[in-house]
Amino acid sequence: MPNIVRGKRVGGLLRYLYGPGKREEHVNPHLVAAWDGAGPLHRLEPVIGPDDKRDFRRLVDLLEQPVHNGRNPPRRPVWHCSVRVHPEDRRLSDAQWAHIAAEVMAQAGLAEHGDARAVRWVAVRHGPDHIHIAATLVRQDRRTEYARNDRWKAQAACRNLEERYGLYVVGPADRTSHRRPKSPELNKARRTGRTEPARDRLRREVRFAAAAAATVEEFFDLLRQAGVTVEARESTIHIGVITGYKVALPDYTAADGRPIWYGGGRLAPDLSMPRLLRRWADSADVPRRSGTAAGLYDRAAEHVCDAAGDAPGGAVAAAYAAADVLTVVARHAEGTRRGPLHEAAEALDRAARLPHGQLPARTPRAEQLRAMSRLLGVAGRLADGEALFAMLRLILNLSLLADALADLRDSQRRLHQARAARVAARLLRAVAGAPDGPALAAEAEVPLTGPPIGPPTSRRDARRHSARPTTVRTPR
CATH class of the missing domain: 3.30.930 (BirA Bifunctional Protein; domain 2)
Structure with a gap:
């Protein structure tokens, strides 16, 4: 490298x-x-x-x-x-x-x-x-x-x-990676006792808000509920039209006390406002919540299972939307902490992206999955064992989709994304088959969007979490 x-x-x-x-x-x-x-x-x-x-x-x-x-x-x-x-x-x-x-x-x-x-x-x-x-x-x-x-x-x-x-093959740059935290950001996270750099925390919050929202207003509301400071940028030509945004953490500031802002495009190539607007516009209208949380998870599991057999173009679009579903599921199961489901969601999102932040083609399956991610976003807490069992079935189906995506990326010689998909599949299978599955239900008793992440419980935790840049070490 x-x-x-x-x-x-x-x-x-x-x-x-x-x-x-x-x-x-x-x-x-x-x-x-x-x-x-x-x-x-x-x-x-x-x-x-x-x-x-x-x-x-x-x-x-x-x-x-x-x-x-x-x-x-x-x-x-x-x-x-x-x-x-x-x-x-x-x-x-x-x-x-x-x-x-x-x-x-x-x-x-x-x-x-x-x-x-x-x-x-x-x-x-x-x-x-x-x-x-x-x-x-x-x-x-x-x-x-x-x-x-x-x-x-x-x-x-x-x-x-x-x-x-005959060395380890990293693979050619595919222009699908997001920006990684740099040394000053990692060092600042260690000095301030954070469990992760501010860039990673903000990207996770923005990605969840993008997956659970259907409009710009809902997107900004979810970010504010998560304790994120957000400012919109309006067009200088068309009054009242939002063309961009920036986010910051209230307690993450420069030496002079001013907040350190990150634009959406600096967090990930597909999180800029124009691409978010296209993502929301391409999706079907989201119906109001109907049925139980367990029923929603069962329906999402069926859509994911059907998507695994789609043609290559449709499979990529479905996997991209399935990453939104997994992002919402991770918030239900793990709250605001970064656990294996959050890591799997990041890996699946990395594996499903197109170069330069392009959005996959619009397909009925992808629209159904994105609609399910928004329904799950308003489903509330995991209140019973039936909902937990249905969620684990969805996680297992997502692991099968990740396996199929890994094979597709291998055939396309996109080695970084193939490895990311395999990481997602491995993490998802570990969660779905883990004996401590009921522990997810205990973690799920936290609200859907919680307060900002607090300081680590020990210096050892701070070093372990803040020094780990990503699950998959790849160039852009």
Whole structure:
């Protein structure tokens, strides 16, 4: 998995790579590869002086020389790419890492094989499972290398290298993932004792409100009931028409006390207001609640079972709507805490999405399932064992739908989504067949939309929950 960032000072980057690391994790840092024409690697290695400190001046001068002589050097000329293998992969040798670094540089378009005038770069290894590539973005013929689409090219290079070396196959980027919390958000969650980053909490609340609502007004009301601060954005052309929104947690603020806002599109590509309006407009009118909660769950289970046998296009649309059903079921069963059903709902939603936040085609089955998600949204609490039994039957049918979706995504070579679907199926089967199923009924005695999540019961819980970014670790 490659990770690319830009910077200004190559000397600072090299000192970090050769240093002890933030947690003393850097062991035996050394060069494994360098640009064509760089000469033997041992001559490039920063020497250790009498004071036991490394002297980086020669290597820094060599890397920065093209930048100083460039015609129009960029403001941030340092290109830094870290490449890491999966924890289950075997340990690679220095020679293998050198080949990997050269392939990444070539396929990213920065230093093609045999190009003696390409950018200068070095690859540093200070751990068993990854390397760091440091390059300067000015070629030796004084032309600036703009590294356009370098992230997608580097990921494509890594996908090829996985197959050539027989490593864990991550799969190509499919542009269906939502934005993950970044390091500052994770660190802030740990400092403030939260069980999860604010971005994840808000995305879960927004997704539930979108699944249970039928109008913009209901959507905003559900968010406010959940303790979320929400502001609508109106059109500047058509007065009174809502074109966007942003959400925040009242107790999650910046240093100056102002709330930290997240737009719907920043939480997930399909949660922007235009896409939510299309989702609600494409659904059938939701009838008023009729029958018992157990009857509603039984009807939803039948629709899910029928959807598993639909054609590929209809199956994807049905799975996307079924993710809404599971989101509502998770709120019924687990309240506001993040349990296995919430994780399964997130995984199924990830597996059913289309690239770039597109919405699946409108189908009768998907409309029926989305209507059921709204009926379940107003069904109230799980008050009896019959309703619990019907809910478990629905969960089992959802696991079968997730299995079918995983097979479909495998045939489409959408490996990230296939893995997400399998994660959802595994979690759902564990819940449906768990001996502690009645515990869900106890958890279901909480209201449908509860207060904001409180602090964790212990520091250990805070570290465990806030340090876990997602169930499935994949690039976008």
